Amino acid sequence: MTTNTFGANTGHSVTASRTAGGATGQAAYGNTAANTKYLATSATNDAGNQSLYSFDGAGNTMTTTDAMAATRTGPPPPPPHRGTGRTKPPTATMLTIS
Numbered sequence: 001m002t003t004n005t006f007g008a009n010t011g012h013s014v015t016a017s018r019t020a021g022g023a024t025g026q027a028a029y030g031n032t033a034a035n036t037k038y039l040a041t042s043a044t045n046d047a048g049n050q051s052l053y054s055f056d057g058a059g060n061t062m063t064t065t066d067a068m069a070a071t072r073t074g075p076p077p078p079p080p081h082r083g084t085g086r087t088k089p090p091t092a093t094m095l096t097i098s
Contacts, residue, residue: 013038035059 007015008029018024023046030041036055044050049067056062065071 009037013040031055033057 001020003018004014005016006013008027013029014027015029016024016026025043025045027040027044028042029037029039031037031039035057036059039055039059040053042050042052051067052063052065053061054063063071063073
């Protein structure tokens with residue numbers, strides 16, 4: 001069973017996740033605008049690998065940078081919770097844990 005902790009955005013956004021096998025991940029939210037505050041600006045797994053995300057004012061992904069420092073500019077695939085039509089992102093797919 002995966003356990004999620006909600007700490008950002010008044011408890012609406014998952015900030016940590018732990019799998020039954022013990023793998024962990026964390027998400028951080030640095031945006032404050034209404035359209036982007038629920039979009040994670042970074043995700044870090046238990047090995048310390050961090051991915052970074054930036055968004056424009058409308059919430060469209062502008063850049064993503066993975067743990068290997070590869071950067072993509074433009075409209076890459078959005079973080080897992082985007083495009084669901086939900087106002088609160090689903091928690092089971094928020095973090096990629098390896």
